[in-house]
Amino acid sequence: xxxxxxxxxxxxxxxxxxxxxxxxxxxxxxxxxxxxxxxxxxxxxxxxxxxxxxxxxxxxxxxxxxxxxxxxxxxxxxxxxxxxxxxxxxxxxxxxxxxxxxxxxxxxxxxxxxxxxxxxxxxxxxxxxxxxxxxxxxxxxxxxxxxxxxxxxxxxxxxxxxxxxxxxxxxxxxxxxxxxxxxxxxxxxxxxxxxxxxxxxxxxxxxxxxxxxxxxxxxxxxxxxxxxxxxxxxxxxxxxxxxxxxxxxxxxxxxxxxxxxxxxxxxxxxxxxxxxxxxxxxxxxxxxxxxxxxxxxxxxxxxxxxxxxxxxxxxxxxxxxxxxxxxxxxxxxxxxxxxxxxxxxxxxxxxxxxxxxxxxxxxxxxxxxxxxxxxxxxxxxxxxxxxxxxxxxxxxxxxxxxxxxxxxxxxxxxxxxxxxxxxxxxxxxxxxxxxxxxxxxxxxxxxxxxxxxxxxxxxxxxxxxxxxxxxxxxxxxxxxxxxxxxxxxxxxxxxxxxxxxxxxxxxxxxxxxxxxxxxxxxxxxxxxxxxxxxxxxxxxxxxxxxxxxxxxxxxxxxxxxxxxxxxxxxxxx
Amino acid sequence: xxxxxxxxxxxxxxxxxxxxxxxxxxxxxxxxxxxxxxxxxxxxxxxxxxxxxxxxxxxxxxxxxxxxxxxxxxxxxxxxxxxxxxxxxxxxxxxxxxxxxxxxxxxxxxxxxxxxxxxxxxxxxxxxxxxxxxxxxxxxxxxxxxxxxxxxxxxxxxxxxxxxxxxxxxxxxxxxxxxxxxxxxxxxxxxxxxxxxxxxxxxxxxxxxxxxxxxxxxxxxxxxxxxxxxxxxxxxx
Numbered sequence: 020x021x022x023x024x025x026x027x028x029x030x031x032x033x034x035x036x037x038x039x040x041x042x043x044x045x046x047x048x049x050x051x052x053x054x055x056x057x058x059x060x061x062x063x064x065x066x067x068x069x070x071x072x073x074x075x076x077x078x079x080x081x082x083x084x085x086x087x088x089x090x091x092x093x094x095x096x097x098x099x100x101x102x103x104x105x106x107x108x109x110x111x112x113x114x115x116x117x118x119x120x121x122x123x124x125x126x127x128x129x130x131x132x133x134x135x136x137x138x139x140x141x142x143x144x145x146x147x148x149x150x151x152x153x154x155x156x157x158x159x160x161x162x163x164x165x166x167x168x169x170x171x172x173x174x175x176x177x178x179x180x181x182x183x184x185x186x187x188x189x190x191x192x193x194x195x196x197x198x199x200x201x202x203x204x205x206x207x208x209x210x211x212x213x214x215x216x217x218x219x220x221x222x223x224x225x226x227x228x229x230x231x232x233x234x235x236x237x238x239x240x241x242x243x244x245x246x247x248x249x250x251x252x253x254x255x256x257x258x259x260x261x262x263x264x265x266x267x268x269x270x271x272x273x274x275x276x277x278x279x280x281x282x283x284x285x286x287x288x289x290x291x292x293x294x295x296x297x298x299x300x301x302x303x304x305x306x307x308x309x310x311x312x313x314x315x316x317x318x319x320x321x322x323x324x325x326x327x328x329x330x331x332x333x334x335x336x337x338x339x340x341x342x343x344x345x346x347x348x349x350x351x352x353x354x355x356x357x358x359x360x361x362x363x364x365x366x367x368x369x370x371x372x373x374x375x376x377x378x379x380x381x382x383x384x385x386x387x388x389x390x391x392x393x394x395x396x397x398x399x400x401x402x403x404x405x406x407x408x409x410x411x412x413x414x415x416x417x418x419x420x421x422x423x424x425x426x427x428x429x430x431x432x433x434x435x436x437x438x439x440x441x442x443x444x445x446x447x448x449x450x451x452x453x454x455x456x457x458x459x460x461x462x463x464x465x466x467x468x469x470x471x472x473x474x475x476x477x478x479x480x481x482x483x484x485x486x487x488x489x490x491x492x493x494x495x496x497x498x499x500x501x502x503x504x505x506x507x508x509x510x511x512x513x514x515x516x517x518x519x520x521x522x523x524x525x526x527x528x529x530x531x532x533x534x535x536x537x538x539x540x541x542x543x544x545x546x547x548x549x550x551x552x553x554x555x556x557x558x559x560x561x562x563x564x565x566x567x568x569x570x571x572x573x574x575x576x577x578x579x580x581x582x583x584x585x586x587x588x589x590x591x592x
Numbered sequence: 593x594x595x596x597x598x599x600x601x602x603x604x605x606x607x608x609x610x611x612x613x614x615x616x617x618x619x620x621x622x623x624x625x626x627x628x629x630x631x632x633x634x635x636x637x638x639x640x641x642x643x644x645x646x647x648x649x650x651x652x653x654x655x656x657x658x659x660x661x662x663x664x665x666x667x668x669x670x671x672x673x674x675x676x677x678x679x680x681x682x683x684x685x686x687x688x689x690x691x692x693x694x695x696x697x698x699x700x701x702x703x704x705x706x707x708x709x710x711x712x713x714x715x716x717x718x719x720x721x722x723x724x725x726x727x728x729x730x731x732x733x734x735x736x737x738x739x740x741x742x743x744x745x746x747x748x749x750x751x752x753x754x755x756x757x758x759x760x761x762x763x764x765x766x767x768x769x770x771x772x773x774x775x776x777x778x779x780x781x782x783x784x785x786x787x788x789x790x791x792x793x794x795x796x797x798x799x800x801x802x803x804x805x806x807x808x809x810x811x812x813x814x815x816x817x818x819x820x821x822x823x824x825x826x827x828x829x
Contacts, residue, residue, distance in 0.1 A: 120730055120734050128719060155734070166709035170707070508639040512641075513690040516639065
């Protein structure tokens with residue numbers, strides 16, 4: 020079936036919804052989502068949204084900008100960090116005006132708390148900058164923006180999966196989607212496409228990400244021959260519930276929680292003497308892994324303790340109730356009485372689809388691709404550089420989602436209807452038929468769990484040449500095996516079996532780019548740590564990576580970092 | 593340990609009637625029922641359909657009936673069912689589309705009818721002020737993840753398709769008791785009808801099953817009280 024909309028937005032998390040609100044009045048907009056919009060993964064964000072409101076103590080957007088740059092280990096584009104830090108303030112007030120139920124200070128202002136890497140006066144001490152609604156900040160912002168979409172009568176295609184991006188002669192003309200309920204393939208012809216497809220943590224075994232985070236949008240951009248940026252930078256959140264990967268928010272440490280090793284020692288005092296447990300995530304994750312490697316994991320095992328027992332029941336109930344319920348449900352632990360076993364979990368992708376400050380997707384020459392936009396975790400602006408700070412992601416989503424929407428609105432005035440390619444759904448339909456008809460093949464789940472093992476064992480917090488080389492070989496073998504992927508379910512209605520098989524193509528493609536970029540970057544910066552190249556090397560590597568499939572193989576090139584106010588210096592906390 | 597599952601299957605393309613199918617799964621005590629479902633689907637039977645996404649009780653996708661009780665499959669652990677057979681069925685009340693997957697369209701329509709957005713004019717330049725006490729009034733309602741467990745468990749909703757249902761009423765509560773909202777009276781009037789707030793007769797099943805521990809029945813009763821106090825004789829019990 021064929022549809023036509025001026026604008027199609029893929030992904031109904033915060034970036035997609037916020038972008039949509041800019042164009043819904045005046046244009047025919049369709050919002051496509053793999054899941055019902057309020058199930059989007061933005062809803063899993065817990066701790067807060069960063070903005071220098073200064074409600075609890077003095078703060079300034081310049082300090083926020085500096086923290087974002089330093090947190091990103093100076094790979095952050097500073098023009099983007101400036102936009103984020105300045106505009107986050109307006110964005111948070113806007114969210115409050117839309118009805119987000121933020122916690123409040125005694126005077127009735129939006130309450131704020133400490134978060135990793137956020138400091139006052141350029142690194143002096145931790146500052147309270149994260150605006151929060153208990154530990155379900157993402158959830159209530161998602162509900163609020165979705166409510167706005169309901170108010171404006173937004174057209175939503177729920178449970179439709181993106182399967183192809185139609186790009187022809189440098190111009191996007193629409194997308195191909197799969198309707199879960201019917202198995203029907205639809206072509207949506209559009210003048211503008213905004214990708215807001217989120218992250219792709221499902222490349223790894225242990226992750227805080229949801230099952231929907233398979234990076235389809237990012238992969239289809241790459242498959243179309245456009246570059247991806249900084250794919251080597253994968254954030255591992257220090258405090259996933261051990262084994263499960265379920266996130267325990269950094270706000271737990273923002274409220275005063277501390278990490279302890281098997282000696283009961285608060286080990287972050289050694290790794291980050293100034294801000295201790297509120298150091299940025301890359302540092303804390305490495306500290307935990309270092310403790311574990313030195314045999315100081317709990318009981319000599321591969322986890323440490325997050326101790327919240329001194330915070331008191333009331334504070335835990337008021338401000339950290341969701342994570343307390345996770346500990347109770349999954350571990351049978353009362354956070355007021357016992358520490359939580361935690362270890363790093365794959366959480367966030369700094370890399371993704373390169374865009375300018377207004378969400379326009381750019382090619383390897385930094386020229387915009389007409390009609391194609393990206394925002395949110397799938398995009399790389401790059402506002403997070405080599406390591407994103409906690410509570411900067413929600414700010415990114417609403418600030419840059421809005422900017423992408425505004426730019427789309429401006430450009431739509433001039434954007435003509437592109438011509439659809441002949442038989443636009445052919446490739447997707449042929450793939451689906453081929454997978455369904457294959458009788459002797461391998462289940463997607465077998466290949467996927469091997470990918471999880473490879474990425475987790477060989478390409479995580481610590482990396483080196485040998486392991487990465489093995490990872491590359493293994494991922495390439497898995498791509499070979501994928502050619503014979505088959506499914507049990509040959510039906511049409513709600514065939515999640517075939518969708519998982521199709522998602523695996525995206526995951527494997529993305530996994531390969533992560534490994535290739537990690538192999539290529541011979542230095543350690545932010546979340547990318549090479550044991551064989553343990554130092555940051557600004558002379559050689561203060562630049563963004565671009566990876567592109569040229570048709571004749573993979574090509575890696577570079578893009579300069581935008582430096583405006585803050586010259587790179589040693590990153591000490 | 594070895595777990596025995598009985599799952600109610602229905603494929604609209606093939607079956608006239610739903611039927612139970614049994615599966616055996618190896619599972620660790622600490623694993624989730626959702627992990628077992630995934631193992632069945634990934635290793636034994638790819639034709640099985642259900643919804644899931646976050647897998648830790650924040651998205652609300654995997655609501656179903658587990659041993660007779662509406663719950664999220666990602667919040668129930670293997671150890672909770674030690675030695676027992678686990679029976680999985682789709683959420684009651686709703687039309688079954690395939691296996692454990694139900695049609696939530698009417699549910700979301702009712703939520704949308706509650707106008708789930710703030711109605712307020714003239715915002716100040718910065719934030720509106722709200723006291724911590726006022727903010728606290730909606731502190732439990734904002735936990736709702738629209739999983740529909742409460743509606744599935746509600747005896748009234750099971751018998752009367754016209755009953756507005758617990759989750760939409762929690763959504764109404766969320767706005768009625770948001771001190772920033774300027775449409776309180778209209779919102780109270782909107783749920784003030786026999787199949788609205790008055791349809792609830794305090795079975796407390798919603799409260800028992802709510803995966804986010806929202807005191808649903810209490811909130812419904814709070815709306816009733818506000819209607820009695822503020823709309824007076826207009827109440828249509």
